[in-house]
Amino acid sequence: MSGSSDLHVPLATNQQVHGVLAVQVGDRLMSDMPELIRIIEALSDLVAVAISRVKLANEAKVAQLTAESEKLRTALLDSLSHELRTPWQQSLAQ
Numbered sequence: 001m002s003g004s005s006d007l008h009v010p011l012a013t014n015q016q017v018h019g020v021l022a023v024q025v026g027d028r029l030m031s032d033m034p035e036l037i038r039i040i041e042a043l044s045d046l047v048a049v050a051i052s053r054v055k056l057a058n059e060a061k062v063a064q065l066t067a068e069s070e071k072l073r074t075a076l077l078d079s080l081s082h083e084l085r086t087p088w089q090q091s092l093a094q
Contacts, residue, residue, distance in 0.1 A: 004030055009041055011048040018051040 007030045011019040021044045030037060 006030070007037060007040060009044040011044055011051060013048050013052045015052065018048055018055075021047065 005025050005028060007023045007025075009021045009023070010017050011021055021040070023040055025033070025036070
């Protein structure tokens with residue numbers, strides 16, 4: 001980091017790295033700005049958590065839609081199976 005005007009901070013949570021935040025401050029050296037580095041690292045943690053939450057919300061939505069789809073498929077197959085059996089049972093009773 002010394003001698004550089006760039007800072008690269010991973011956007012990481014405990015589970016995974018979601019990306020990298022790259023900051024360039026022009027002709028100033030990052031090593032001369034420790035407070036800015038701490039702020040950027042704190043912000044990168046917040047961004048990583050936000051990205052993780054969005055991904056988890058999307059995964060939950062997909063899981064819910066999959067479960068609903070499976071429920072509808074089962075109901076349709078049960079209804080179809082019942083309808084296919086019912087005429088045979090009625091004609092045998094007559």
